[in-house]
Amino acid sequence: xxxxxxxxxxDIADMPAAGAQGPVDNYLTWTKGAISxxxxxxxxRIGVMYLAGVLISFLIGGLFALIVRTELIAPGxxxxxxxxYNLFFTLHGAVMVFLVIIPSIPAxxxxxxxxxxxxxxxxxxxxxxxxxxxxxxxxxIFVVLSLLLGGFDxxxxxxxxYSTTTETGGVVPVLFGVFILGFSSIxxxxxxxxxxxxxxxxxxxxxxMPLFLWAIYSTALIQILATPVLAITLMLVGIERAFQIGxxxxxxxxxxxxxxxxxxxxSHPAVYIMILxxxxxxxxxxxxxxxxxxxGYRFIAYSSVAIAIFSFLVWGHHMFTSGQSALLNTxxxxxxxxxxxxxxxxxxxxLATLYKGSIxxxxxxxxxxGFIFLFTIGGLTGLYLGTLNTDVHLHDTYFVVAHFHYxxxxxxxxxxxxxxxxxxxxxxxxxxxxxxxxxxxxLVFIGFNVTFFTQFMLGSKGMPRRYYDYQPxxxxxxFISTIGSYVMAAGFFLTAYYLLASLFSGKKAxxxxxGGRSLEWQCTSPPPHDNFKTTPTVGDCYDxxxxxxxxxxxxxxxxxxxxxxxxxxxxxxxx
Amino acid sequence: MSLSPxxxxxxxxxxxxxxxxxxxxxxxxxxxxxATTIVGYVVVRLQLVSANEWKPEGAPGLPWELxxxxxxxxxxxxxxxxxxxxxxxxxxxxxxGGWMALTCALAAGFLFFQALAWSDLIRQELxxxxxxxxxxxxxxxxxxxxxxxxxxPPLGIVTGRAFRGAYGPEPTSHAxxxxxxxxxxxxxxxxxxxxxxxxxxxxxx
Numbered sequence: 001x002x003x004x005x006x007x008x009x010x011d012i013a014d015m016p017a018a019g020a021q022g023p024v025d026n027y028l029t030w031t032k033g034a035i036s037x038x039x040x041x042x043x044x045r046i047g048v049m050y051l052a053g054v055l056i057s058f059l060i061g062g063l064f065a066l067i068v069r070t071e072l073i074a075p076g077x078x079x080x081x082x083x084x085y086n087l088f089f090t091l092h093g094a095v096m097v098f099l100v101i102i103p104s105i106p107a108x109x110x111x112x113x114x115x116x117x118x119x120x121x122x123x124x125x126x127x128x129x130x131x132x133x134x135x136x137x138x139x140x141i142f143v144v145l146s147l148l149l150g151g152f153d154x155x156x157x158x159x160x161x162y163s164t165t166t167e168t169g170g171v172v173p174v175l176f177g178v179f180i181l182g183f184s185s186i187x188x189x190x191x192x193x194x195x196x197x198x199x200x201x202x203x204x205x206x207x208x209m210p211l212f213l214w215a216i217y218s219t220a221l222i223q224i225l226a227t228p229v230l231a232i233t234l235m236l237v238g239i240e241r242a243f244q245i246g247x248x249x250x251x252x253x254x255x256x257x258x259x260x261x262x263x264x265x266x267s268h269p270a271v272y273i274m275i276l277x278x279x280x281x282x283x284x285x286x287x288x289x290x291x292x293x294x295x296g297y298r299f300i301a302y303s304s305v306a307i308a309i310f311s312f313l314v315w316g317h318h319m320f321t322s323g324q325s326a327l328l329n330t331x332x333x334x335x336x337x338x339x340x341x342x343x344x345x346x347x348x349x350x351l352a353t354l355y356k357g358s359i360x361x362x363x364x365x366x367x368x369x370g371f372i373f374l375f376t377i378g379g380l381t382g383l384y385l386g387t388l389n390t391d392v393h394l395h396d397t398y399f400v401v402a403h404f405h406y407x408x409x410x411x412x413x414x415x416x417x418x419x420x421x422x423x424x425x426x427x428x429x430x431x432x433x434x435x436x437x438x439x440x441x442x443l444v445f446i447g448f449n450v451t452f453f454t455q456f457m458l459g460s461k462g463m464p465r466r467y468y469d470y471q472p473x474x475x476x477x478x479f480i481s482t483i484g485s486y487v488m489a490a491g492f493f494l495t496a497y498y499l500l501a502s503l504f505s506g507k508k509a510x511x512x513x514x515g516g517r518s519l520e521w522q523c524t525s526p527p528p529h530d531n532f533k534t535t536p537t538v539g540d541c542y543d544x545x546x547x548x549x550x551x552x553x554x555x556x557x558x559x560x561x562x563x564x565x566x567x568x569x570x571x572x573x574x575x
Numbered sequence: 576m577s578l579s580p581x582x583x584x585x586x587x588x589x590x591x592x593x594x595x596x597x598x599x600x601x602x603x604x605x606x607x608x609x610a611t612t613i614v615g616y617v618v619v620r621l622q623l624v625s626a627n628e629w630k631p632e633g634a635p636g637l638p639w640e641l642x643x644x645x646x647x648x649x650x651x652x653x654x655x656x657x658x659x660x661x662x663x664x665x666x667x668x669x670x671x672g673g674w675m676a677l678t679c680a681l682a683a684g685f686l687f688f689q690a691l692a693w694s695d696l697i698r699q700e701l702x703x704x705x706x707x708x709x710x711x712x713x714x715x716x717x718x719x720x721x722x723x724x725x726x727x728p729p730l731g732i733v734t735g736r737a738f739r740g741a742y743g744p745e746p747t748s749h750a751x752x753x754x755x756x757x758x759x760x761x762x763x764x765x766x767x768x769x770x771x772x773x774x775x776x777x778x779x780x
Contacts, residue, residue, distance in 0.1 A: 041581055121583040124593045190600045198593040199584065224600055228607040232718075236615070239714065245704050247619045252707055253628045258618055262611060 026429065026526040041126035044527060046133050047112030048427065051420075053136065054104050059496075061095035064088050066489055069451075073482040075470050082468040086153035087168070089466060093156030094174065098181050099140055101408055102270065104416045105277035106223075107136070107188050110216045112427060114192060116520040116527060117210050119201035119536040124194040128187050135184035142177025146170030155466065157267070158234065160248035160259040164241045172241060175234045182231040185273075189223030192216055201519075203538045207298060210518045210541050214301040215280020218308040222269045222276075226312070230266035233259065257322050264315035272311040274408055275375075276304055278415025279346055282371050285422055286350045287542050288516045289365035290357025294542045296349035303342035310339045317386055321395045329388055336386035343379050347372060363437030364514070367418025370445050371411055378406030381456065396466075399459025402452045410448055417444075417495070424499065425513050429526040430506030436498040443491030450484025510555025515547045522558065578750050587747045598754050602761045605722070609765050612718060613772055616711050620776050623707065630779040631706045635699045637777040644688035645770050651681035652763040655756045658737060662749045668740025671752075675734035678759075682723065682730060689720050712773065719769055722762055729755050 027044045037045055068089050071078045080088070111129065115122050123129050146152055150169035154162055163171060196217045200209070209217075237259070240246025248259040287294040294300065316324060316332030324332075350372060359365065381403045384390045394400060425431050458477045463470060470478065512521040518541040523531055539546075550557045584590045623629040658674035693713070701709045733755045736742065742749035 115583075122581075124582065124584065125579070125597060126581045126583070128597075186604055190597055190604070193600060194593050194597045197596060198589060224604055225607060228604045229611045232608045232611045236612075236714070243704055245707075245710055247615050247707055247711065252710075253623045253626065254619060254707060255622060258615060262615070 030529040051108035057099035064092035069482040069485040072478045085468045087151040101274045119519045120199045123191045132184045132187035139177045139181035146173035160256045175238045182227045186227045189220035192220040211283035212280035214304045215276045218304040219276045226266045226269040233262040264318045268315040269311040274412040278412045281415045281419035285368040290359045292357035295352035303345045306342040364422040366441045374410030397459035398455040398463045401465045402455035405452045425509030430502045432502035433498045440491045440494040447488030454481040512556040515556040624780045638692040638695045640688045640692035644685045647684040651678045654678045662742045665744040672738030675737045
């Protein structure tokens with residue numbers, strides 16, 4: 001199987017953007033057949049396969065969400081039984097968290113873009129990269145298996161003692177599936193850390209890296225440190241379920257709150273595994289699409305690392321009502337507030353970058369602006385939940401549901417979709433329909449706010465989360481929220497349509513459609529198998545003064561003569 | 576044999592450094608796994624001791640076999656180190672292979688005495704499902720033994736290669752031995768911490 005990839009083909013990869021229109025070989029057509037994809041070592045193909053897996057999971061998780069929202073459109077039974085409802089909201093959460101958001105940016109877009117941004121041919125350990133993709137597939141199979149065995153109704157958090165006693169048959173397979181997915185995530189993180197440490201090209205110091213790489217790097221550190229805690233905890237829950245004894249079982253003197261501590265020690269950092277890469281994408285999107293040097297580069301870079309560090313110190317804010325001591329609650333509350341500082345640093349720097357920029361309001365940029373708006377709401381409502389006395393009222397209400405959807409979906413997923421639009425021409429060499437892109441964004445943005453802003457009101461009026469039935473006074477809010485979810489779904493289906501259509505009938509993409517300056521815009525679209533013939537030398541990847549539009553290319557080109565730091569394609573190999 | 580032929584890093588020395596960093600990160604991951612279980616052990620013990628329910632009446636303490644196995648594992652770490660130093664000095668394959676064979680014997684001895692400790696406790700009617708005292712003992716020692724077992728196939732391969740004289744004094748020419756040694760020293764260190772925790776935990780209060 002290696003022979004397929006390392007086959008000795010003549011190297012016709014052309015590094016500079018100029019002349020990208022010719023019949024250049026690319027990674028998609030390099031070899032043919034399903035086997036050449038399944039066992040590929042090429043990070044780009046692995047990234048594309050992850051992308052396919054993530055998007056299919058997103059469709060499934062989204063359909064579960066629509067079933068849940070439809071059931072809630074009116075009080076009482078609407079379309080499904082209460083026990084089925086429990087299965088569906090659990091599955092929605094588990095699929096979206098473990099199969100969609102966590103792998104979405106690092107494993108799919110990160111895998112594709114990271115080595116190219118570094119001017120490298122691949123990640124440090126290509127075989128380990130393939131292995132983690134195979135682990136992801138096996139983990140996903142276990143999640144599907146748990147569905148066939150009766151599903152699980154524990155909520156995606158698997159709280160004990162319910163998860164060790166519920167009658168649904170899919171608990172053990174899904175625990176095992178998440179365990180395997182965890183290791184997939186760990187190996188991806190490990191690969192990225194080593195790649196960033198050891199494979200930066202000449203000229204790219206730490207503070208010359210595109211900010212997306214800083215974000216992916218910080219994320220990878222969390223993946224390595226936090227995910228093993230979840231893995232072993234879920235194994236302990238599995239053992240406890242099988243033998244009906246364990247350290248989380250209060251009947252034997254165990255402590256179910258200990259499970260919550262372990263679970264959130266992973267799952268709070270996991271929220272940053274989701275949001276940090278999205279913040280990285282937004283940093284790059286804002287700079288590229290407003291054609292302006294990123295403002296406060298170092299502050300954005302350091303704030304990513306700061307968020308990664310803080311992420312390990314705030315898990316107790318999920319447990320204010322668990323009987324945790326007042327002292328611990330106070331400490332966790334205080335540290336939680338401090339997360340607002342690095343988050344706000346990013347927002348202000350993005351706004352400063354936009355100021356006086358020549359902003360192109362195309363689809364990726366709209367998602368970036370949408371991110372800033374939604375993340376601000378998601379972040380600020382987090383302060384109500386971090387404040388002890390308001391949290392006691394809001395805990396386990398729809399306010400929490402709305403808050404984390406603003407962060408996990410409105411921010412992390414919107415960032416992912418924005419990045420997908422940004423790099424889609426690079427990945428597949430085709431432009432999508434820009435008009436449909438703007439319409440779809442509008443539907444998603446309006447639909448999202450109608451769905452989830454309503455839920456802030458529901459929650460502050462006292463509607464508990466996870467409930468199947470509710471008092472009639474909540475009906476109007478639930479009705480509006482469900483209608484919003486349909487609008488959002490329409491937006492996503494439209495996105496799926498025009499992205500797929502672009503593969504067949506899209507205009508050929510130039511090497512640099514947006515005017516980006518980082519290295520991925522300097523190889524052809526789609527990139528050749530080896531990315532770069534020789535290791536390129538890099539300058540300041542946010543200096544857009546050397547980028548100019550070329551009618552001939554129908555895209556942007558980099559005027560190398562204007563930049564003393566990058567000699568025209570005389571890049572030396574080796575580093 | 577060239578080191579990690581799929582790697583995009585051209586220079587062998589840099590490739591080795593990347594691999595060593597990768598192994599370190601993997602060991603950090605495993606350290607988090609063990610740290611979690613140890614934290615669980617400490618928390619549950621402290622809570623149960625204050626409720627006077629930790630060690631059941633008449634339950635056995637830490638079996639003597641564990642002391643022997645601790646010495647064996649320490650020694651195996653030493654013999655692995657000796658094998659690696661021999662290779663670095665450019666000693667013959669027989670010498671390095673000999674040290675690695677000793678490591679194999681010591682590893683087998685460690686697992687034998689762990690198994691003996693388990694059967695001893697079961698004979699004294701300390702069973703898995705009876706108390707968290709027993710549950711935690713078996714889960715923690717079992718988790719460590721599982722990692723030792725996973726180390727056996729690489730141990731076998733490294734020993735065979737050492738005997739064949741496949742390792743040279745250059746760091747890039749004995750990378751496999753280096754990675755194994757890192758993993759094995761790590762398991763040794765984890766066991767020492769685990770042993771002390773179990774020793775502390777075997778007291779009734």
